[in-house]
Amino acid sequence: MTALMASIDPMGDYFSPLKIAAVFVLVLPWLWFVPWAQRDARRTLTPEQLVGGLLLGVGAIGLIVWLALPMFGVGLAIFATLTIGPSLGYLIYRDGKVPAQHRVLTMSHLTSMSARKDARKIKVTTRLKVYDSDGRLAVAPDEEEASIEVKLAYNGAQDLLYDLLSFRASEADLTPVGQEAKLRFLVDGAVTTRPSLDGADSDLIIQHIKLLAGLNADQRRKPQQGQISIDLVNQAIDLIVTTAGTTSGQRLQFRVVQESIQTQLDQLGMSEDVQEKITDANQVGGGLIIVSAPARNGLTSTLYSLLRCHDSFTMQLTTLEAKVAFEQDNVSQHAYGKDPAAMRKLLVSSLRHEPHVVMIDACKDPEAASVIVQAARERLILLGVSATDSFTALAKWAKVCGNATEAMASLKIVLAQVLVRKLCTECREPYRPDPSLLAKANLQAGDIKEFYRTPTKPRLDDKDKPLVDRxxxxxxxxxxxxxxxxxxxxxxxxxxxxxELRELVAAGAALSKIKAACRKNQMLYLQEQALQKVIAGISSVQEVIRVTQPQSKAKAKAKKA
Ligand SMILES: [Zn+2]
Structure with missing residues (x-):
């Protein structure tokens, strides 16, 4: 009894410096962990107040019990249990919710934490040759001397650019959201989400890339634009770099400067019939050809490939573009900026040199339209119109002309296009299409044995077991x-x-009548042309629906989502 009484510390002992130190050593990590878990809760979409409240509340009870109990050791054990227990519980819970690379109770995370402590342990990894805005090769940091941040920034930028190229992304976007940065690529015109980056790492990478792109690294808010280039198997790829500040931190965007503008007419994916007709119309002499497409659907590439059908050494070729998209040898190219009136002036002065072919990226100015109509009587004009299909493009052109008869006078052809993604031939999956769907599309079920789609089953190894990583x-x-x-x-x-069509349009006929006349003339609509790509196994039904759906519907759907 006396022994037990003796083991109870008198309250005064709490003021021993050792014990006060012990209290701090245990309380401080807890005070650090609670706000961290609260911020982290956003990642797992768990109410942050609940996480913070529980961890703080249970710990506070532990602390009160500890301070109130006369037995220091027992109190310590109770406090430790009430703080470490719920904290571990939260970590296990959140690890179950976040993607593998963000889990914290894993070997790879723990080793990377200890590696972070020792800068020398981080290996500098160069996967690509990157050149700065002045064309100088970016030098890798010194393995021994460089700071941990410099190495992490260099490796992170290398990984990001390597990832971007291996995905064949045309654009990339790194946007800070809370504690992390969301990474998205635009691949073949569709968004692909990549694993998020840690917010701090993302900031290091952005600062590193800003320096390479010739931007002011201290300017974190205002939008800036620069350029870097990458050497990939002796092919230079230029990237436009854009940075700007958001409420959560810095945002980085890349845009690959496309070389696809060099494509030839027969590589664009036209059916034989379409290619024959457009080639017939694309002859020097009087005439207007309209090429239309929704934004970012290859309009410029097609205009250029039509222009490139003409010999620039024996003929006079001219382009008028808001911004010259691609430099062509021996072609007189003019940029008119954003001003439609500037375009008209440039057009009038270019016509004085009597060009054989004039390519114009767009025309929104009625006066310029009337110059085009006049010019098209003697020379070939290739005109771009932003529209979802050929009928909309025709209506837009007639509207800017203000006079349907004039608009139709020299017009030979309206070509509309969209880009569809091609199925990967390595993993596309054959299936029997639904007969009712075929009937809807006016296709004979007997003629079509299979369609292809993106894989619905996991990939298998030699023993027919799903291929999985560690x-x-x-x-x-x-x-x-x-x-x-x-x-x-x-x-x-x-x-x-x-x-017949000229007369119908001049008479102000309804669209249904115009469409009926085109149908009689064997015209295939965009959706039907796209379906030919599905029948040929090149694309999928889902992809065709995605790109040929009217934009208003797609926008409404996106809003709902
Ligand atoms: Zn594939």
Whole structure:
């Protein structure tokens, strides 16, 4: 009894410096952990107040009990249990919710934490040759001397650019959201989400890339634009770099400067019939050809490939573009900026040199339209119109002309196009299409044995077992990285302007009548042309629906989502 009494510390002992130190050593990590878990809760979409409240509340009870109990050791054990227990519980819970690379109770995370402590342990990894805005090769940091931040920034930027190229992304976006940065690529015109980056790492990478792109690293808020380039198997790829500040931190965007503008007419994906007709119309002499497409659907590439059908050494070729998209040898190219009036002036002065072919990227100015109509009597004009199909393009052109008869006078053809993604030939999956769907599309079920789609089943190894990585996640197709698509091809709708059509439009006929006349003339609509790509196994029904759906519907759907 006396021994027990003796073991009870008198209250005064709490003021021993050792014990006060012990209290601090245990309380401080707890005070650090609670706000961290609260911020982290956003990642798992758990109410942050609940996480913070529980951890703080239970710990506070432990602390009160500890201070109130006369037995220091017992109190310590109670406090430790009430703080470490719920904290561990939260970590296990959140690890179950976040993607593998963000889990904290894993070997790889713990080793990376200890590696962070020792800068020398971080290996500098160069995967690509990157050149700065002045064309100088970016030098890798010194393995021994460089700070941990410099190495992390260099490696992170290398990984990001390597990832971007291996996905064949045309654009990339790194946006801070809370404690992390969301990474998205635009591949073949569709968004692909990549694993998020840690917010602090993302900031290091952005600062590193800003310096390479010739931007002011201290300017974190105002938008800036610069350029870097990458050497990939002796091919230079230029990237436009844009940075700007958001409420959560810095945002970085990349845009690959496309070389696809060099494509030839027969590589665009036209059916034989369409290619024959457009080639017939694309002859020097009087005439207007309208090429239309929704934004970012290859309009510029098609205009250039039509222009390139003409010999620039024996003929006078001219382009008028808001911004010159691609420098062509021996072609007089003019940029008119954003001012439609500037375009008209440039057009009038270019026509004085009597060019054989004039390519114009867009025309929104009625006066310029009337100059085009006049010029098209003697020379070939290739005109771009932003529209979803050939009928809309025709209506837009008639509207800017203000006079339907004039608009139709020299017009030979309206070509409309969209780009569809091509199925990855490594992993596309054959299936029997639903007969009712075929009937809807006016196709004979007997003629079509199979369609293809993106894979619905996991990839299998030699023993027919699903291919998985160490964490049990399915290993995606190495060719398309699991997107199911590889590259894009054009789908073309060709509206031939016949005399019958000219009369109908001049008389202000309804669209249904105009469409009926085109149908009689064997015209295939965009959706039907796209379906030909599905029948040929090049694309999927889902992809055709995605790109040929009217934009208003797609926008409404996106809003709902
Ligand atoms: Zn694939």
């Amino acid at each position: 964490d049990g996640n399915a290993i995606p197709c190495p060719a398309c990285h699991g997107t199911g698509y590889y590259g894009r091809t054009g789908v073309f709708e060709l509206l031939e302007i016949t005399n």
